[in-house]
Amino acid sequence: MKTYKNLYPKLCSYKNLELAFRKASKEKNKKFYVIEFKKDLKQNLLDLKKELVWETYHPAPLTKFTIHDPKTRLIRKSIFKDRIVHHAIINILEPIYEPRFGFNHKIGCLNF
Numbered sequence: 077m078k079t080y081k082n083l084y085p086k087l088c089s090y091k092n093l094e095l096a097f098r099k100a101s102k103e104k105n106k107k108f109y110v111i112e113f114k115k116d117l118k119q120n121l122l123d124l125k126k127e128l129v130w131e132t133y134h135p136a137p138l139t140k141f142t143i144h145d146p147k148t149r150l151i152r153k154s155i156f157k158d159r160i161v162h163h164a165i166i167n168i169l170e171p172i173y174e175p176r177f178g179f180n181h182k183i184g185c186l187n188f
Contacts, residue, residue, distance in 0.1 A: 086168055088128040088129050093121045097160050101113075109156040124157060124161070135158045139154075
């Protein structure tokens with residue numbers, strides 16, 4: 077089994093966070109939270125990188141709401157900044173785990 081080291085610096089890289097932003101904002105460019113984050117994109121990503129590097133990042137509590145289409149379902153939603161972090165983690169882990177667990181779609185993955 078292959079061992080992977082030094083993944084956290086890759087997770088925290090500006091390049092990875094920029095890719096994660098693009099994935100998190102895909103088809104959501106008209107949403108107010110994406111527009112707000114994009115206004116100062118570089119600084120917002122640098123601030124997020126600093127939180128990750130210094131290990132001061134904490135995800136916000138989830139927003140809960142119910143939808144009825146046609147079944148009633150409780151939905152839990154992360155804030156946009158947390159979704160960027162989710163995508164940043166996926167960018168790092170997906171290339172490692174996808175070959176083991178099934179179809180490997182390399183669209184938008186970082187190569188290490």
